[in-house]
Amino acid sequence: MVFSSYIFILLFLPLVIVGYYFLSIFKNSIYQKIFLIAASLFFYGYYNVKYLLLIVISIIVNYIVAIWIQEKKLHAKIFLVLGILFNVGLIGYFKYYDFFIENVNVIFGTDFLLKNLLLPLGISFFTFQQLSFLVSIYKKEEKVENLCDYVLFVTFFPQLVAGPIVLYSEMITQFKDEKRRVFNAENFAAGIYMFSIGLFKKAVLADTLAEFVSNGFGMVDIGFVAGWIIALSYTLQIYFDFSGYSDMAIGLGRMFNINIPFNFLSPYKAESITDFWKRWHITLGRALSTYIYIPLGGNRKGIIRTCINLFMTFFVSGLWHGAAWTFVLWGMLHGTFRVLEYLMGKRLEKIPHSVRVTMTFFIVNALWVLFRAENFTQAIEVYKGMLNLGNLGINQLDMVVGVSGGINFPLVIDIVYIMAMVILLLIVVFRFRNSVTRLQEFVASKRELLVASLAFAVAMLCLSRESIFIYFNF
Amino acid sequence: MNKKIKKWIVSFVGIVLSIMLILSTIAYSIDPFFQFRTKDDSYMLSGWFVSSGLIKNYDYDMLILGSSMTQNFDMDVIREELKVNPLHIGLGGINSREIGELIGLAYETGNAEKFFVGVDMSIFTTDTNESRIPSYLLKDDMLSKFRYLLSYEVWFRYIPVDIAFMMLDGLGVELPIKFEYSKSIDKLEDWSLDYSFGEEIVLANYIGGKYAVSNVNTDDLYSRMVKNIDNFIANFDFEKGEHVFFFPPYSSLYWCNAQEQGYFDMYMQAKEYFVNNVSEYDVKVYDFQYAELTTNLDNYRDTSHYSSEVNDWMVKCFASQEYIVTKENLDMNKEILTTNTNAFRKKYAKLFE
Numbered sequence: 001m002v003f004s005s006y007i008f009i010l011l012f013l014p015l016v017i018v019g020y021y022f023l024s025i026f027k028n029s030i031y032q033k034i035f036l037i038a039a040s041l042f043f044y045g046y047y048n049v050k051y052l053l054l055i056v057i058s059i060i061v062n063y064i065v066a067i068w069i070q071e072k073k074l075h076a077k078i079f080l081v082l083g084i085l086f087n088v089g090l091i092g093y094f095k096y097y098d099f100f101i102e103n104v105n106v107i108f109g110t111d112f113l114l115k116n117l118l119l120p121l122g123i124s125f126f127t128f129q130q131l132s133f134l135v136s137i138y139k140k141e142e143k144v145e146n147l148c149d150y151v152l153f154v155t156f157f158p159q160l161v162a163g164p165i166v167l168y169s170e171m172i173t174q175f176k177d178e179k180r181r182v183f184n185a186e187n188f189a190a191g192i193y194m195f196s197i198g199l200f201k202k203a204v205l206a207d208t209l210a211e212f213v214s215n216g217f218g219m220v221d222i223g224f225v226a227g228w229i230i231a232l233s234y235t236l237q238i239y240f241d242f243s244g245y246s247d248m249a250i251g252l253g254r255m256f257n258i259n260i261p262f263n264f265l266s267p268y269k270a271e272s273i274t275d276f277w278k279r280w281h282i283t284l285g286r287a288l289s290t291y292i293y294i295p296l297g298g299n300r301k302g303i304i305r306t307c308i309n310l311f312m313t314f315f316v317s318g319l320w321h322g323a324a325w326t327f328v329l330w331g332m333l334h335g336t337f338r339v340l341e342y343l344m345g346k347r348l349e350k351i352p353h354s355v356r357v358t359m360t361f362f363i364v365n366a367l368w369v370l371f372r373a374e375n376f377t378q379a380i381e382v383y384k385g386m387l388n389l390g391n392l393g394i395n396q397l398d399m400v401v402g403v404s405g406g407i408n409f410p411l412v413i414d415i416v417y418i419m420a421m422v423i424l425l426l427i428v429v430f431r432f433r434n435s436v437t438r439l440q441e442f443v444a445s446k447r448e449l450l451v452a453s454l455a456f457a458v459a460m461l462c463l464s465r466e467s468i469f470i471y472f473n474f
Numbered sequence: 475m476n477k478k479i480k481k482w483i484v485s486f487v488g489i490v491l492s493i494m495l496i497l498s499t500i501a502y503s504i505d506p507f508f509q510f511r512t513k514d515d516s517y518m519l520s521g522w523f524v525s526s527g528l529i530k531n532y533d534y535d536m537l538i539l540g541s542s543m544t545q546n547f548d549m550d551v552i553r554e555e556l557k558v559n560p561l562h563i564g565l566g567g568i569n570s571r572e573i574g575e576l577i578g579l580a581y582e583t584g585n586a587e588k589f590f591v592g593v594d595m596s597i598f599t600t601d602t603n604e605s606r607i608p609s610y611l612l613k614d615d616m617l618s619k620f621r622y623l624l625s626y627e628v629w630f631r632y633i634p635v636d637i638a639f640m641m642l643d644g645l646g647v648e649l650p651i652k653f654e655y656s657k658s659i660d661k662l663e664d665w666s667l668d669y670s671f672g673e674e675i676v677l678a679n680y681i682g683g684k685y686a687v688s689n690v691n692t693d694d695l696y697s698r699m700v701k702n703i704d705n706f707i708a709n710f711d712f713e714k715g716e717h718v719f720f721f722p723p724y725s726s727l728y729w730c731n732a733q734e735q736g737y738f739d740m741y742m743q744a745k746e747y748f749v750n751n752v753s754e755y756d757v758k759v760y761d762f763q764y765a766e767l768t769t770n771l772d773n774y775r776d777t778s779h780y781s782s783e784v785n786d787w788m789v790k791c792f793a794s795q796e797y798i799v800t801k802e803n804l805d806m807n808k809e810i811l812t813t814n815t816n817a818f819r820k821k822y823a824k825l826f827e
Contacts, residue, residue: 059765192486259747389565444482453489460494464608 001046002246003195004203006463012043016157017255024314029181033148036256040157044121051120054090058155061086062130066137068145076138083134099323122161124320126154133168134289142168147460148366149175158252162245164263164283171258175466180257190442191254193452197435198247201240203462205425209237212418215402217372220381226396227385229422233400234372235365236425239268242281245418247435266434268364269354272348273337276364284320288313303343310342311335320422321371326379337363394419494624495720501623506632506824507611508532509622516661517636521663523627526611528659529579534561537580538574540592542566542665542723546782547789551658555793558588564663567596570702571603571695574709575612581589583713588716590792591756593748595721595761599690653813662780666782673771680727680777680825692737703751712755718792719752721745721799723762723784726818729778729811733819734826739745761799762788764811769818 001008001264016039023032065083069076092100098114133153136142144150153171154160174180201306216222216230246263253260263282270276278287279450296309318331341348348356366386373379392416400412409417433441442448502510506517508527529537536558545564552560563576573591580586610621618765622628639657642649654660666702710717732738749759767773767787773780791797799807819826 004615056531154743186478189479189482189486192483230600409795444479449482449489453486453493455487457490460490461497461624461629462626464610464621464627 001043003204003245003252004199004459004463005339007046009199009460009463011253012039013252020256024181024183029176029178030148031264032082032181033175036157037148037151037155040155040160041156041330044155044160048121050119054094054120054123055126055155056086058090058126058130062134063144063147063150066134066150067136069137070144076387080134080138084131087131087134087461091123093117096121096319096323099459102161102327118374123306125162125165126160126335128165128320132165132287132291136168145172156253156258156327157257158249158256159260162242162249164246164249164261164282165287166260170261174258182257186444187254187257189258189444190439191251192456193251193448194254194435194439195248195251196452196456196459197438197458198244198249198251201244201247201435202453203244203459203465206237206241206244207232207462207465208421209240210423211402212400213237213372215381216400217374217378219396219399221391222381222385222388223391223393223396224385224388225394227382227388229400229418231365231369232422232426233418234251235268235368236422236429238371239264239429240425243435250439261435264434265436266429268361268429269357270360270364271353272332272341272360273363274341276360277334279337284317288317288320292316307342308340310338314338324375326370326373326376332368333367333370382423492603497629498620498623501628501633501805504633504636504760506636507622512659515654515657516639518632518639519659519662520632521563522606523608523611523632524662525563525565525576528563528608528662530560530583531586532561532585532659533680534559534585535587536560537592538562538564538590538592539568539580540564540574540590540722541568541594541596542663542779543827544592544785545663546666548782549788551786555789561586561659562662564592568594569600569603569605570597570706570709571605571609573597573706575605575607577709579612580657581711582598585716586715588718589710589714590718590720593719593721595744598744598748599695600702601698601789603705615768620745638725664782664816669775669779669782671772671775676725676771676774676776677822677825678728679775680681680731690735690737692735692740695737696740696743698742700747702717703748707748707751710795712757717755717757719748719757719761719764720760720788720792722778723765723768723780723788724778725771726815727771727774727775727822727825729763729815730819730822730826731777732817738815746804746808749799749804751803758795759799760788760791760797761807762791762797764807764814766799767813769814 001012003009016036019035019039020032023035025066026032030246033187041052041055044055064082065079065086066081069083072079094117097117101112101114104110120192133150137144149172151351152175153166156171159166212233213230216226216233219226219230241265250260250262261283265279265282266275267280270279293309293313296312297305298309301309312335314331314335315328316331316335318328321327321331327383351359366383369382369386373382395411398411398414401409401418493497504512504517505527506511508524508531510527510531512528512532536552536556538547538552538560542564544562545566547560547562547564549560549562552558552562565572577589577591580589608622608625608627610625612618620795626659630727639653655664655667658664728739732741745761749761762768767784773784775781
């Protein structure tokens with residue numbers, strides 16, 4: 001099930017909220033937890049029941065391994081390795097098997113058949129979350145709690161399929177907090193506010209930009225203006241799509257009195273790639289730093305090892321995002337810029353802030369092309385367009401807008417529409433307060449009421465468009 | 475404090491519901507996709523969105539359904555020649571599933587007594603069978619009605635355009651005939667004004683690869699077509715009225731191209747399979763594909779799409795019941811089509827060198 005759907009907003013969510021708070025009449029919180037787990041599993045298996053089996057197996061195996069790590073202290077390391085192998089094997093099989101076989105076939109001229117496996121929803125997220133749990137048990141930072149709490153930690157539907165990637169420690173204390181079991185109007189109102197903003201970002205902005213992007217990435221002989229508009233459209237789309245999803249997740253968490261960590265902090269205002277990764281998909285950055293960068297040695301083993309560690313972390317990040325060389329190269333290029341910034345150190349600070357922000361944005365924007373392209377040929381077409389000073393015409397924007405909703409608008413309208421939209425949204429991402437700040441400063445005022453209700457109502461009108469969250473694929 | 479916040483939550487729900495109610499009422503009164511009533515010459519019409527509404531609410535007794543080959547039928551000619559009250563739904567690239575959905579809806583409403591269905595060969599060769607008609611326009615339940623009234627297409631696409639039309643109309647602005655066509659139910663999806671016709675254009679398009687026949691995957695083609703034909707026929711309930719199928723008159727260049735790509739014979743076999751199968755029912759099948767006019771490229775804009783004069787001629791054939799194909803004359807028709815194609819190939823030999 002997706003958040004931005006009628007079934008979720010009009011049926012699933014109201015029923016789960018009512019059911020959850022009704023069960024708070026019982027002294028024992030187990031009923032509420034079981035109810036929430038059942039609802040989360042229904043949410044997860046709504047489109048494909050087969051996924052349920054996979055997530056249930058994953059949870060049970062990880063839970064047992066965690067107990068072994070905790071109790072059989074002498075062999076804890078062995079069990080940790082087994083747990084890691086299980087999780088990496090699971091994600092490797094479903095996400096990377098075909099990618100591996102494709103490359104084997106190309107390199108060795110073999111003809112092994114691909115499995116064309118359907119990527120289970122959110123596998124990268126719940127696998128990563130459980131891996132981090134095993135490591136924290138091994139390090140004795142955490143203790144294995146009862147099965148119910150653990151299952152809820154993994155399956156809690158607001159963060160199940162596309163993050164934010166939460167830590168056991170930050171969730172379990174909240175699940176155990178008795179005060180959070182009962183309805184809290186303040187949290188609920190803040191949750192509604194955040195959910196409405198996220199829904200607007202996704203259903204209105206990202207899904208409109210998605211039409212431009214889909215048309216643009218299929219074009220050839222792209223001109224300069226169209227090339228930039230296509231690239232910028234995707235840069236904006238992926239931001240509004242993923243941050244919209246995260247906002248909705250945070251908002252939903254609040255409705256259940258659970259604080260889910262923030263995932264975005266105005267990433268396009270970043271003044272370096274290093275800064276960008278402190279603002280974009282923050283919980284992934286945190287996890288990669290804790291479980292890849294630091295175990296590799298972090299910055300403790302000299303300049304060269306630090307550079308290698310940084311680069312490797314971004315290499316893994318690229319691969320985590322998708323089983324394709326475009327993702328790997330995207331990660332490697334981010335890693336390269338990160339290393340360069342590390343080597344330049346404080347010298348970068350001599351460059352004026354506005355120049356640094358602009359440069360960072362151009363780099364991020366250019367690299368998103370690689371991230372979006374289905375293959376290198378497609379990416380090269382867009383890059384060629386962005387450099388095509390021989391064609392400065394704007395007529396191609398008509399093709400980027402396409403025949404939207406069965407109407408082929410006149411050229412002038414299409415050009416004004418797409419240019420105005422992209423420019424306006426660039427102003428929004430550079431000048432406006434982000435939703436985190438808005439949530440932190442939230443008061444139940446008339447202005448916020450108007451913002452939330454209008455955003456929600458307009459977004460509801462856009463739900464008839466079929467769409468999918470970009471990060472569901474990762 | 476708590477009371478104030480609770481009031482905020484209640485107000486949020488109240489405002490959202492009020493907005494929805496107001497928008498629903500406006501959308502209901504305009505009804506751009508004709509889900510409650512039809513209104514001619516008023517709104518911009520897209521076949522994908524208004525077809526179901528027209529089938530449900532328009533006053534007609536004959537339904538013409540098909541692809542771009544049926545889009546240019548002149549309803550006045552049909553009224554005059556066939557003495558019927560027609561509704562024509564022509565959707566470019568319509569597939570078997572979409573035909574099934576629309577014909578099923580027509581059976582449910584029971585308005586039509588006659589069903590004329592264009593049989594494009596591409597319906598049988600394609601593997602994609604997903605419907606492009608929004609599901610909320612096909613269903614009749616309350617939820618679907620609300621989805622329609624509060625849909626993106628209604629509020630972000632058609633109502634703004636319709637309001638612009640109304641304002642321009644109010645200001646006395648005379649729009650080009652193309653825009654008038656786009657508002658007419660009789661002219662729904664008519665593309666005759668959008669293209670030029672003639673031998674030179676067809677040949678230029680063919681040589682340039684523009685509007686040429688799309689490449690057909692010939693692997694396992696015949697068995698695929700047989701399966702698709704079975705599915706297509708299963709869409710119909712021949713008890714519900716008089717059913718007429720027609721194979722549109724593609725140009726001889728289309729058939730030469732089919733020979734070039736190696737699927738000419740498979741198409742002929744598929745056509746035979748279709749005719750043999752529907753002959754079990756009380757239906758008529760017209761085959762215009764061997765007609766003399768197919769050899770004259772002046773009638774076409776590309777290899778398959780013909781001018782509206784050809785549509786008029788087809789209607790006259792319906793009236794005079796010429797070009798009916800049966801099990802008995804199938805071979806003869808095929809022979810004529812092959813002869814026409816070979817003669818055309820000789821005439822335009824340079825094209826195929």
